[in-house]
Amino acid sequence: MAKIHEQLSLEGFDAVLARTEDPKERRRVIMAHEAISNEIDAIGYLHAGFCQASLPHRKPKDEQAPWVRNNGRYQLVVRPGILPLRDGTVLDVGVPYGAKARLIMIYLQTEARKTRTPHVDLGPSMSAWLRRLGLAPTGGERGNYKPVREQVLRIARCEFTLRTTTGNSSAEISDQRLIDGIKLWRDDEDAPDLFRTGGEWVRFVRLTSSFFDHLMEHAVPLDEHAIAKLKNSALALDAYVWLVHRLHRLDKQTLVPWHALSQHFGSVSEHRVLAFRLKEALKDVMAVYPDANIEPTSKGLLLRPSAPAVPSNKHSVLRPVTLRG
Numbered sequence: 001m002a003k004i005h006e007q008l009s010l011e012g013f014d015a016v017l018a019r020t021e022d023p024k025e026r027r028r029v030i031m032a033h034e035a036i037s038n039e040i041d042a043i044g045y046l047h048a049g050f051c052q053a054s055l056p057h058r059k060p061k062d063e064q065a066p067w068v069r070n071n072g073r074y075q076l077v078v079r080p081g082i083l084p085l086r087d088g089t090v091l092d093v094g095v096p097y098g099a100k101a102r103l104i105m106i107y108l109q110t111e112a113r114k115t116r117t118p119h120v121d122l123g124p125s126m127s128a129w130l131r132r133l134g135l136a137p138t139g140g141e142r143g144n145y146k147p148v149r150e151q152v153l154r155i156a157r158c159e160f161t162l163r164t165t166t167g168n169s170s171a172e173i174s175d176q177r178l179i180d181g182i183k184l185w186r187d188d189e190d191a192p193d194l195f196r197t198g199g200e201w202v203r204f205v206r207l208t209s210s211f212f213d214h215l216m217e218h219a220v221p222l223d224e225h226a227i228a229k230l231k232n233s234a235l236a237l238d239a240y241v242w243l244v245h246r247l248h249r250l251d252k253q254t255l256v257p258w259h260a261l262s263q264h265f266g267s268v269s270e271h272r273v274l275a276f277r278l279k280e281a282l283k284d285v286m287a288v289y290p291d292a293n294i295e296p297t298s299k300g301l302l303l304r305p306s307a308p309a310v311p312s313n314k315h316s317v318l319r320p321v322t323l324r325g
Helices: 002-011 013-018 023-037 048-052 098-115 126-132 145-157 209-218 224-229 234-249 258-265 268-288
Strands: 043-047 067-071 074-079 081-084 090-093 119-121 159-165 171-176 179-186 200-207 219-223 254-257 294-296 300-303
Touching (some): 002 013, 002 023, 023 224, 023 268, 043 048, 043 209, 043 224, 048 074, 098 119, 098 209, 098 219, 098 224, 098 234, 145 200, 200 209, 219 224, 224 268, 234 258, 234 300, 254 258, 258 268, 258 300
Antiparallel strands (some): 043 219, 067 074, 074 159, 119 200, 159 171, 179 200, 254 300, 294 300
């Protein structure tokens, strides 16, 4: 991918695109061109722990079982929560999953980090927020309304446990919800099918004070242009945030075996398939993170020290806090 960026710099976008016939490669040329053209003025944030341990890529077969993901010294456990309904019943809510859950996590943490308040406003309407996420609100079955609302409620009601091994005989375990409270808003125009809530939408969320404080100290800056380009692939988003967090911290090249990557990005039992999918996803990641000095090999992924995806002098200026009564 570094070659594409070099070609774009030397020959120009039109010339490179004109001689690129493969549809996938044409898409990557366009992504690389836009990454070069756009100044990194839009910054997103994600807690370092979620850069190292990811959510499920797809809906788990057992909705009520805890989700466990291991990555080196990090272990993430997500336990399903419950949602009280207006009719007095209680619904079991599964764990969040997929690309939209990742976008929501980035959005919530970005807003909290930039505004310096744990209170996050999801917008005056579903449409406004969906557009801010880069998702079209229209389409079949109300477009993204239903899946986005589902993932918001899953994130809001689940409990997260992050175990960090700090040495041969010590570990730190953090047990908490990310969201301390939610304010539901009635959207009468929406179809009342999801969770049988009659169109209730989460308008405001309040991050827990402990998670908010930790986020302010351990937020990893992300290029929002890159996130927008990778928004349809959970695997590509996972690979991007993992590399953004790790590459600029390296002091020497490191080989990460494919079986170890499978523990983080997929399943050990399917590591051969995962290796193929990850190699394809990494081509997209490198298109939007041109400074990522990585090389897929037969044994694993070779990581070399790289410049950060978001230079420190490009970090967004924090917005003023709006107090709510």
